[in-house]
Amino acid sequence: DSGVTQTPKHLITATGQRVTLRCSPRSGDLSVYWYQQSLDQGLQFLIQYYNGEERAKGNILERFSAQQFPDLHSELNLSSLELGDSALYFCASSVDPTAGSSYEQYFGPGTRLTVT
């Protein structure tokens, strides 16, 4: 168990809909990352938050957005869903990156999104 929790575990929804994925990082971790994993694209970085602020953006679509709350949990919002958005969405967390104590990211179990 990595200590990172994600809900829901599975999500089935229709095209055009909007969903919210939730992530709670490990206790004490300030940095949260979101990744998308599909069969044809592998694991792709979407966005990173650090202590409530957006730190880096990857291949995140404009239809997607995220935020990190004061209690450090994070939500990934996916809107106007398309069939191609079907994928596993992982959240990962790490300690304060500026402390240099660890490069390791701890991944949650993922949310499997199916868009029909």
Added chain:
Amino acid sequence: GESVGLHLPTLSVQEGDNSIINCAYSNSASDYFIWYKQESGKGPQFIIDIRSNMDKRQGQRVTVLLNKTVKHLSLQIAATQPGDSAVYFCAPDPQAGTALIFGKGTTLSVSS
């Protein structure tokens, strides 16, 4: 940007054999590398890391070798067990706290 590739998408071995998973990278400035393992239905999990000032690092049953000249690293698993069956990713991570860039991964299948 960095591109990471793995030489073989799949590797099948017998239980007890040694496994070698290879990874090539493109950015010669990369100074830190991490290996992750992803079991079916789970998120990736850290295995071992190596810095560019090292050629070799050993963990429990795993060894990572780094050849900076040809920008290649390999993960060796000794006495492979069925529980080692997973997808293995290498990721260069030049700065702490930045996103991991994974390649497609190598799927290791261990048969008993």
